[in-house]
Amino acid sequence: MDLIYFFKVLLRRKWIIAGLSFLAVVAAFVFLLLKKELYVSQAQYSTGFTAEKVRLVDGSSGIDIYTADVKFSNAIETFKSPKVIATIGYKLLLHDLTNPEKAYRKLTAKQAQSDLARAVNKDTAIRKLQQMITNNQLLRSETDADKILIEYFKFYGYDYESLLESMLIERVGRTDYLDIRFWSENPNLSALVVNSMGQEFLNYYKNLSSQRTEENAEGIKKMVTAQQLRIDSLGKRLYSEKVKQGSIDPVSLSTSAMETVKELETKLAEEKSKQNEHLNRKKYLSDRMAILSAGNTGGGGSGNEDIVRLTTRKNDLVAQLAKKGGSDPVLEKQIADLRSEINSKSSSGGSRGNAARQKEIDNLGMQISEEDALLNAANSTIADYTSRIRKYTGMANAAPVGSDVTIQGIQSQLAIENSQLGIVMEKYSQAEGLVRDDPTTNFIQTAVGQPAVGPESKKTMLTMALSGASMFFLASVIFLLLEIFDPRVKTPTIFRKQVPLSPVNILNAVPLKNRSEQELIFNDYEGRKYSREILFKNNIRKLRYELLNSPHKLFLFTSTKTGAGKTTVLEALAAGLVLSKKKVLLIDLNFSHNTITERHNPGVLIQDIANKINYNRPFSDQKLWSETDQPGLNVLGCARGHFTPSEIIYNIDIDAFFKLLKDEFDFVLIEGAALNDFADSRELATYAEEVYTIFSANAAVTHADEKSIKFITGLGAKNKGTVLNNVLKENINF
Numbered sequence: 001m002d003l004i005y006f007f008k009v010l011l012r013r014k015w016i017i018a019g020l021s022f023l024a025v026v027a028a029f030v031f032l033l034l035k036k037e038l039y040v041s042q043a044q045y046s047t048g049f050t051a052e053k054v055r056l057v058d059g060s061s062g063i064d065i066y067t068a069d070v071k072f073s074n075a076i077e078t079f080k081s082p083k084v085i086a087t088i089g090y091k092l093l094l095h096d097l098t099n100p101e102k103a104y105r106k107l108t109a110k111q112a113q114s115d116l117a118r119a120v121n122k123d124t125a126i127r128k129l130q131q132m133i134t135n136n137q138l139l140r141s142e143t144d145a146d147k148i149l150i151e152y153f154k155f156y157g158y159d160y161e162s163l164l165e166s167m168l169i170e171r172v173g174r175t176d177y178l179d180i181r182f183w184s185e186n187p188n189l190s191a192l193v194v195n196s197m198g199q200e201f202l203n204y205y206k207n208l209s210s211q212r213t214e215e216n217a218e219g220i221k222k223m224v225t226a227q228q229l230r231i232d233s234l235g236k237r238l239y240s241e242k243v244k245q246g247s248i249d250p251v252s253l254s255t256s257a258m259e260t261v262k263e264l265e266t267k268l269a270e271e272k273s274k275q276n277e278h279l280n281r282k283k284y285l286s287d288r289m290a291i292l293s294a295g296n297t298g299g300g301g302s303g304n305e306d307i308v309r310l311t312t313r314k315n316d317l318v319a320q321l322a323k324k325g326g327s328d329p330v331l332e333k334q335i336a337d338l339r340s341e342i343n344s345k346s347s348s349g350g351s352r353g354n355a356a357r358q359k360e361i362d363n364l365g366m367q368i369s370e371e372d373a374l375l376n377a378a379n380s381t382i383a384d385y386t387s388r389i390r391k392y393t394g395m396a397n398a399a400p401v402g403s404d405v406t407i408q409g410i411q412s413q414l415a416i417e418n419s420q421l422g423i424v425m426e427k428y429s430q431a432e433g434l435v436r437d438d439p440t441t442n443f444i445q446t447a448v449g450q451p452a453v454g455p456e457s458k459k460t461m462l463t464m465a466l467s468g469a470s471m472f473f474l475a476s477v478i479f480l481l482l483e484i485f486d487p488r489v490k491t492p493t494i495f496r497k498q499v500p501l502s503p504v505n506i507l508n509a510v511p512l513k514n515r516s517e518q519e520l521i522f523n524d525y526e527g528r529k530y531s532r533e534i535l536f537k538n539n540i541r542k543l544r545y546e547l548l549n550s551p552h553k554l555f556l557f558t559s560t561k562t563g564a565g566k567t568t569v570l571e572a573l574a575a576g577l578v579l580s581k582k583k584v585l586l587i588d589l590n591f592s593h594n595t596i597t598e599r600h601n602p603g604v605l606i607q608d609i610a611n612k613i614n615y616n617r618p619f620s621d622q623k624l625w626s627e628t629d630q631p632g633l634n635v636l637g638c639a640r641g642h643f644t645p646s647e648i649i650y651n652i653d654i655d656a657f658f659k660l661l662k663d664e665f666d667f668v669l670i671e672g673a674a675l676n677d678f679a680d681s682r683e684l685a686t687y688a689e690e691v692y693t694i695f696s697a698n699a700a701v702t703h704a705d706e707k708s709i710k711f712i713t714g715l716g717a718k719n720k721g722t723v724l725n726n727v728l729k730e731n732i733n734f
Helices: 005-013 015-034 065-079 080-100 115-119 120-136 142-157 160-164 187-243 252-302 304-322 329-349 354-393 403-436 460-484 492-498 517-522 530-550 567-579 595-600 654-664 680-684 703-713
Strands: 039-048 167-171 177-184 446-447 503-508 552-559 584-588 634-638 667-671 691-695 719-727
Touching: 005 015, 005 460, 015 065, 015 460, 015 552, 039 187, 039 252, 065 167, 065 177, 080 120, 080 142, 080 460, 080 517, 080 584, 115 142, 115 167, 120 142, 142 167, 160 329, 177 187, 187 403, 252 354, 304 354, 354 654, 403 584, 492 567, 492 719, 517 530, 552 567, 552 654, 552 680, 567 584, 567 667, 567 719, 584 595, 595 634
Parallel strands: 503 719, 552 667, 552 691, 584 634, 584 667, 691 719
Antiparallel strands: 039 177, 039 446, 167 177
16 A cells, blocks of 8 residues: 555545544633633742853863762752642641631632531631641541541642642753742642752751761761770771890891881871871861850840850760760760750741851861870870880890781781771761761742732643644544555455455445445446446456457356355346347355345246256257346346355256257356355366356455365366455555
8 A cells, every 4th residue: 555545545534533622622612712811920940050160181071970960960859859849838828817808718618618618717727727837747547637637738729739730840951940830720829849859858858868977977977986086996906016026136126126116206206297187177166166155145135155065065075975986875865855955945046147157157066076185196106106106116025936927917907997098088077077067058049939810821722722632633533544454355445455366346335325336337327426326337247348258158256255245246246248239147155145046036936947947848848047127138147145156956967958958048157155154166166167266345355265275276277257246445556
């Protein structure tokens, strides 16, 4: 099949496609007409994820595009989290309940009279919502009261699914911006939602990030302390082994002692350098903390003094915990309690500036405590190195046997532990950096959502056009797919591909409901109105030509399956032969479907003449067939039944009978039963001179057809081809 065929397939169904497209346009118009007018507001945020803070040594950008994409995806999912959106819903419902005259949404009369609405006490609901917002909690469906309130949210459209359905959060291209859009029937509601979303996101994101990074930093710090203790223990073992070193040769002993002294002096210098660094760092942090504390006391009053006092106490406990190796349940519990009390007093302080300053004071206090712990460790190490240098200078004992192997083992283990300490310290630095580097610091609302002046355009014409075009395309595709996957042999091309028999003729479909085949052939049609009838008549003439040019007179017409149109072809062909002034005999031997007999109702049936035939007398003198109203056309019928010719006319010499019939008629046309279901045509093919097989364009070729086709092919010269019947006029040339 080619494109022209597909185009004609669509052309035949143009009214169906056009009707469906029109209905789609009407449906779109009605939908838009009934659709509520919506107002959209938009807010925009700059995230800072793609800000180029540093550049690499080679001058290239330090921004990881993949990491930035991940951050954007995380931020969008956080925006869509139930904690953020549900909090917005709580505030919206609280506003509508506390300000009914200025409510963004109101219940319908039906909703207000429902059992659910009556079960909700507004005062209780207001208190519950205020509690949830203050404590930053979500309603739980475990309790009946919360479950009723959750369902009540759906009445107002403030539940999670409804709010998320009317919201769009997306990154603007490959930029640093996020857009938030919200549609509602109230312009003020849309503006409030997009602006509140940003603040709720920042609160939730900061709390989540801070909690996660602080816990990681504290856990890694304990690992650093434990690793340092293991290194100190190995250092003491190494020193003890070196103290035990000795030599019989005083020169060797002195040389060994001096090498050890040099090594200890080098370490002592390094430790003093570290001591100076920690002293300077502590002084800087102390000065910074003093400045912040002085600024904080100006606006905070006694509350800030309590916070400073609690912070100092917490820092002292942290220093004590570090001295004990970072593992003391009692001190850890006291530190946790102090942190909770500090947070409580900070949150009740009132101003965001004091809270931020207090958080920095806490961080500075923690860093000062860490520097104190490191200074104490450095002082202890310096004292230890100094003592060992003095003692080792005067050592003169000989080293025990095997001490070198022991020292080398300790040194190897010490190198491994130092390497591990470096890895853990790097992780601790990263975690500590995350605590100080708030990922939401650069979040800035660059565009504030404003109430829309007018409703969003419904784009009626565009939507209707798209609906009609979509339906047109969809209907066209469906019809084309139906045509492609239709198994029927609807065109000559498909027939030739599926049936290995040469088609001798193609007959188009014609309406025969109110007329017979003889009327169609005998009448002279003119004009486009009768184009199908004229084409069918001409195709019958082509088939008649095949018979007129044949040297034979006895023809069998069969099919692979019932309903192929054998009777139609035979009736039309017989009428065409009569027009050529030929004497024709129609023999109905299709016992299962004797349509020819039923149409002509002949007085002679083949079952009745078995005992009446006299082969020595001319058949014209015997009543062996019935004449019809059409001169030259005669019929020999049969009684309907489930039997074959060899079973019902066994007492007729069929071969002799057919030979004598050929003397009486110009053409003898026999109709046989379908090959797939009956053996009739197989038996008759033995006596026929030529066999034509009828196929219907409205049928598909099956496995049973393949067996029948194989039988027809085996007839050899008797097989004169096939007739493809009932083809649509539009498909004749395809």
